[in-house]
Amino acid sequence: MIFRSLLAALALMFVMSTATADQRWQRVEAVTQALDNRVPELEGLSLELPLVAEDGSSVSLSVSFTGSLEDGEHIEKIRLFAPGNPRPEVADITLGPLASPANIATRIRLSETQQVVALAITNQDRAFLTTRDVRVTVSGCLVGGGDASAMAMANPRLALAGSARPGQPVTVRSLINHPMETGLRPDGQADDSIEQQLVESLTATLNDEPVLTARFFTGTSANPYLQFQLTPEEEGELKLAWQDQKGEQMEASQAIKF
Amino acid sequence: MTKSNFKNQGLNSSRRDLLKLMGAASALPLLGACSSLGGPASKDLSARVVVVGGGFGGATAAKYLKRNAPDLDVTLVEPNKVFYTCPFSNLVLAGMRTMDSISHNYNELRELGVRVVHTTAQDVDPVSRTVSLGDGSSIRYEKLLLSPGIDIRWNAIEGYDQAAAEQAPHAWKAGDQTRLLRRQIEAMDDGGVFVLTAPANPFRCPPGPYERASLVAHYLSQHKPRSKVLILDAKDNFSKQGLFMQGWKDVHGDRIEWVGLSGDGKVVRVDAGKREVETEFGTIHKASVLNVVPPQKAGFIADRAGVTNESGWVPVDPVTFESTQVKDIYVVGDATIAAPMPKSGFAANAQGKVAAAAIIAALEGQRPLEPSWANTCYSLINPEYGISVAAVYRIQEGLIHESSGGVSPSDANATFRKLEADYASGWYSAITQDTWGTRR
């Protein structure tokens, strides 16, 4: 009897430990807050990151939705978290119907080996979540350039990979030079002598219709990079506008021609 | 800021000790110590071990298997009769060395009693434990060791396939590709641009592209002084970056231009016929000589053996270098995931010894020794100016960690730089003699 209950207890412990290994995200406050009591589906969202990152200061990440959606349902938000960083937020992306299919690539900072979390929320309030473990062998010490004069945005870049066709997705790439000073030192503490200076947001519009808005945080790499899919219905002008924490703005634009 | 910058602050003295330990030839005894077996095997070790690949990892493993367990039946499968090393092939490109001086052979291994078969391993069946060979025969093993190096990911960059490599060489495996690139550099017009494209991590020899750019610039400065070198890089940070940049400024002025990832340095399309590349944001660069160092993966035989994971590289147990996916298959060298150890010849040689010792221990029914490794990578800015990165690696919590290390001081004088350039030749002689027994 005693033996059997011991076995049962052991089995239970085993189940619990495997469950917690996969559901570490449940203990991340930033993630549970973003979920706001929604119960996420664990299939449908796909997250790609290298298994081993040899330079944590710039790790390529791509996230795409591969599940199925109802009629009229689209992915409205994608949020990325690196819970092992001093601050877990990486990027928040709001997608309009033109930014479909939901397929985003960016470059992130990882200060240590950890599980990265991606969350997607649809306009019908369904949530999808997925995680990915990354081993980091050289930390992306979350330190910027430190040179205050270099803290301005420069060289906004925008390009289409391929040609645009009506109703067909085309890949849009964007990049702006900026050190993304986190204000944190290698120990993860804030240092009062260093001011946090980030590119705060990127807004994309097509003929002034909203396409996508991205918010960047300390977990976004220096020189924020964002790639997304645009499915244009008409020709026009694709405009990107970046804004930094000081309120400065920079723009880039690209003609969409069929 | 990179890790090495951090390390520089606190670890100068330990780095100095390390360099003393590693100064040229003395580097190898340090490795020998970590793979010592405590005398030759006593039990009857007649098992059959097959080694695939006669490069840095495989030739070393075959040698140390046979040397430490003479009764072992060791077969080495390697298609080439002459092996050209990638290390020092950049010197060939710059006309500082001949191909002959970087060639090695398998005579010593044969003399030791290793059966050397010059063919390609085509497939591995881990159930029947057989390797099928290019000549149609097959060979059974009790333990298999793979050190196949890298294969190119053809078409990972649009337009860069095997045919394109005949016009825009990679020269990332030494041999005909090295000769081809050398001929192109020699035939280049004065005033031309040598364009080198460098891949994202991980790839063979992290400082290799930057040493190549340095030595090509050195050649150009002497023979085609109006020419330039342009590096288009898919990374913002690279190995020994601070030292390279400083060395370029000191020695090459503005001959070498480097464009990193955030400056639109990532190449996404190659037109080898036109010697033209296009970057992520649509800039077109025209080259007189185009050298594409492309994205890579483990040699194909690793895939066939089922030891690679989705990354295209091979996860291994860091204590033994046995595959974590298939029993009795050991993998060393560039094909493995051993970060933070770099994909270097030095590391492949050290891993070959660790795996050889682990195989003998397993056949004897003993536990493997816990290994530690050292790695030094020298790079030349020109014949008189060497820089290095050195590190010691140990196992912590089942993973490889760098336990100490650093790079050459940034304020060293010309004598020091010259000394490091000399150490580089000493290193080359020592490691190739240890691996193939050839004197160069």
Ligand SMILES: Cc1cc2nc3c(=O)[nH]c(=O)nc-3n(C[C@H](O)[C@H](O)[C@H](O)COP(=O)(O)OP(=O)(O)OC[C@H]3O[C@@H](n4cnc5c(N)ncnc54)[C@H](O)[C@@H]3O)c2cc1C
């Ligand atoms: C330009 C350049 C400079 C470099 N400089 C240095 C340096 O200064 N220091 C340093 O430490 N490292 C240097 N390296 C790195 C070094 O070349 C590699 O890390 C090293 O060769 C790795 O050893 P390996 O055994 O994994 O592969 P390799 O040495 O490439 O050996 C692989 C062997 O396997 C054989 N093979 C492959 N597939 C099969 C098959 N199916 N059947 C049979 N045989 C097969 C191949 O023919 C080859 O001979 C440099 C590399 C480059 C490109």
